[in-house]
Amino acid sequence: MALESLCFLRQWLREEHRSRKLILFIVFVALLLDNMLMTVVVPIIPNYLYQMDKPATSPQNLSSSFQNIVSLYDNSIKTSSTSTQVSTSPSPSPSPSPSPGLVRANSSDCPSSKSSLVNENVKVGLLFASKATVQLITNPFIGPLTNRIGYQIPIFAGFCIMFLSTIMFAFSSSYALLFVARSLQGVGSSCSSVAGMGMLASVYTDDEERGHAIGIALGGLxxxxxxxxxxxxxxxxxxxxxxxxxxxxxxxxxxxxLQLFVLQPTKVEPESQKGTPLLTLMKDPYIIIAAGAICFGNMGIAMLEPTLPIWMMETMCAAKWQLGVAFLPASISYLIGTNIFGTLAHRMGRWLCALIGMVLVGISVICVPFASNIYGLILPNFGVGFAIGMVDSSMMPIMGYLVDLRHVSVYGSVYAIADVAFCMGFALGPSIGGSIAQSIGFPWLMTIIGLVDIMFAPLCLFLRSPPGNEEKIAILMDSNCSMKTRTYSTQEPYQGQDPDLDLDPDYDEDYD
Known part of the structure; x- marks a missing residue:
């Protein structure tokens, strides 16, 4: 019975490989797994490394001596030390320890901006930064690779690397092995994100459907x-x-x-079309504008994350739980924004959606320093996440559209550029933001990055009607008009599979 059930499931999956929705689900799960692994280590590794380096330290001393400030986006770790008073004179009986409420009420325990508030934990910082660094280096190689061998093998390789990284995290007991696991995650993440986005762009050739699918995939992120x-x-x-x-x-x-049954990454297929070289795409001004919107839009939250907890401790004397909860509105609103504007951006104009999003990011981050307590941060942080969702859900699909319009419709390299822009925002933002905040203060930092986003926004006007090859424009218009009964005779949309394979279960065979 079990063998018959397994055979039935295998046959069902093989039949369902025609459905684009199942491919979208695979990419969704791949991005969900990648970003869960990226953030699940945030509350685990700092405490684990500290206990591993100093096993004699009791949990009470650990909690009273160090407070870990963790960034959920750029994974930077800051550690603040609090002084403990130790009485040198003998006492007949130990004094009772104060309650947490009394300690919080005591102003001397609240950190001040003049004191040495935080010291960077170098080991943890290097460990977490290794993922983004390796991913940034790997992306330019993964993009052209997908152009040559298709998307199935790279995304499956990303799964294998991600699985190995996860197992290493589970059983590693040394810093060196954890560092290797985190670096491997960067390689797997590059394979999954570049190949996954390229696969969606090749399967969903209609611009509106492509935006909706990429919005759902970004929801997994x-x-x-x-x-x-x-x-x-x-x-x-x-x-x-x-x-x-x-x-x-x-x-x-x-x-x-699912990838084995649906995508069947068994052999390398020669490319049906020679993709545009990566350097040529990087010289395209319209692609650079779209990549710049992704980079600067995400740089706002990247600068906010490592500096806001410190500012909250300085000005609000915030409890540790508040340092993480303050960013929940941004995460929730990003999830909402990507799902709403995945479809809506096509109707209102992706350039207009990105322009409004960039302006909203700038206004929201400028408003952050005006908050006097954690409740005052809800609205600006919600605005930041929602606006970044607008930018990402409009610029990711327009990357594929620009390739369709101006270059060869092979998408690996252009989504490698998009992923590099995303990584640069989260790599440069914290490093630049920390030094600026230390020099001129957190409010001025937010004002600067807000003004940069607002000033960059008008460049999105150039994406309103970018010029393209007349023959390619005619093909795109014809493809959009016949979207409901789509055929893939003009080009092979899904590299690495049979060109006669219909990926749309709703395809009408009597149409021709």
Whole structure:
């Protein structure tokens, strides 16, 4: 019975490989897994490394001596030390320890901006930064590779690397192995994101459908960022270090099994069209504008994340739980924004959606320093996440549209550029933002990045009607008109598979 059920499931999956929705689900799970693994380590690794380096330190001393300030987006770790008073004179009986409420009420325990508030934890910072660095280096190689061999093998390779990285995180007990695991994650993330976005662009050739599909896929990214930290902290606290990683490894196996049955990455297929060289795409001013919107839009939250917790401690004397909760509105609104504007951006104009989003990002980050408590941060942080969702859900599809309009419709390289822009925003933002905030203060930092976003916004006007090849424009218009009964005779839309394979289950065979 079990064998018959397995054969039925395998046959069902092989039949469903014609459905684009199942391919979208695979990419969604791949991005969800990548970003959950990226953020699940945030509440685990700092405490684990500290206990590993200083096993003699008791948990009480650990919690009273260090407070970890964790960024959920750029993964930077800051550590603030609080002084403890130790009485040198003998006392007949130990004095009772003050309650947390009394300690919080005491103004001497609240950090001030004049004091040495935070010291960077170099080991943890290097560990977390290795992922973004490796991903940034790998992207320019993955893009052209997908142009040559198709999208199936790179995305499956990303699954294999991600699975290996997850297992290493679960069972590694040394800093060197954890560093290797984090670096491997960067390679796997590059394969999954570049090949996944390129696959969606090749399957969803209609601009409106493509935007909706990419918006759903970006929802997987947002859910991973939102769910990862609480998922990791709860399981680490009550079960142990290996539990969250083993669960993620099981999710990875599920996604890998779907890829084997649906995508069937068994052999390398020669490219049907020679893709535009990466350097040529990088010289395209319209692609650079779209990539710049992705970079500067995300740089706003990238600068906000490592500096806002410190500012909250200085001005609000915020509790540790508030440092993480303050960013929940941004994560939730990003999830909402990507799903809403995945479709709406096509109707209102992607250039207009990105322009409004960039202006809204700038206004929101400028308003952040005006908050006097954590409740005052809800609206501006919500605006930041929602606006970035507008920018990402409009610029990611327009990257594919620009390639269709001005170059060869092979998408690996252009989404490698998009991923590089995304990584640059989160790599440069924290490093630049920290030094600026230290020099001129947090409010001025927010004002500067807000003005940069607002000034960059008018450049999106150039994306309103970018020029293109007349023959390609005619093909795109014809494709949009016959979207409901789409055929793929003009080009091979899904590299690495049979060109006669119909990927749309609603295709009307009697149309021709």
């Amino acid at each position: 947002a859910m991973g960022v939102l769910v990862g930290p609480p998922f990791g902290s709860v399981l680490y606290e009550f079960v142990g270090k290996t539990a969250p990683f083993l669960i993620l490894a099981f999710i990875a196996l599920f996604d890998g099994a």
